[in-house]
Amino acid sequence: MNLIQSRAWRAVARIATVVALAALSACASPPARFYTLGTDREPTRESVTVSPAFWIDMRVAKVPVSVARSQIVVQDDAARVRILEDERWASPLADELRNALLAAATRPTGRPDTFQPGHAEDARTYQVSVDVQRFESWPGSHALIDVTWSVRKSNDSRTLTCRSIVSQPVSAGYDALVNGHRVAVRRIGAQIGDAVREFSASAIVSATAPARVPASTGSSVLSCPALAG
Structure with a gap:
């Protein structure tokens, strides 16, 4: 192979390499977008003093x-779902829900009580369990959360079990869809916070009621609070 042919082959090789890189770039997947259910205002030390x-x-x-x-995961119809590879949760959905519900339940209300997230093993700890029955995402339509949750005081055998179903209308776009879930989670978290307050009020009534008055009467009876909004 002479010098002219060698240079020609090298030029062809360079062109082929450029074309191949361009093709790979065109076929590359777009970067994934990450979403969170975190509330606009997380509980701070100042809000729980x-x-x-x-x-x-x-x-x-x-x-x-x-x-x-x-x-x-979004709903195409009642029988079909679609998994979005480029639209993802910032952390596992179970953790997203836990953190967002806790933040909503502990938001300041202006009432003479307050909450702190934590795991203190004493009489002031309320254990909350959450079991999501449905978590549906309908783009351009609504975000639906159907959840059963329960509250129990650490030193009390009573358990309050409630069910919350929130269907939040949303506009087109995945940002709007996630925001719909955020609104739904805030409403359910606020309901859980109200239930804990009711538990606390019940404990105060039981502790201060005269012996002749059964502690299970009056305001010590627990019931599921209404959903906010």
């Missing part, structure tokens, strides 16, 4: 297997 303080031991939420993945 009023006494007396209560602790909420929020357990990791149980979620359906179909949505227990990093990718966001």
Whole structure:
């Protein structure tokens, strides 16, 4: 092979390499986008300094297997779902739900009580368990969360079990869809916070009621609070 042919082959090789790299670049997947259910305002130390303080031991939420993945799963119709490879949760959905519900349950209300997230093993700890029955994402339509949750005081055998179903209308786009779930989670978390307050009020009534008055009467009877909004 002479010098001219060698240079020609090298030029062809360079062109082929450039074309191949361009093709690979065109076929590359777009970068994934990550979303969180975190509330706009997380609880801060300043918001939980009023006494007396209560602790909420929020357990990791149980979620359906179909949505227990990093990718966001959307409904195409009642019988079909679609897994979005490029739209993902910033952390496992069960953790996203736990953290967002805890933040919503401990938001300041201006009432003479306050909450602190934690795992303190004392009489002021309220254990919250969350079991998600449905977590549905309908793009351009609505975000639906159907959850059964329970509250129990660490030193009390009583358990309050409630069910919350929130269907939040959403506009087009995945940002709007995730925001719909955020709104739904805030409403359910606020309901859980109200239940803990009711538990606390019941404990105060039981402790201060005269012996002749059964502690299970009056305001010591527990009931599921209404959903906010």
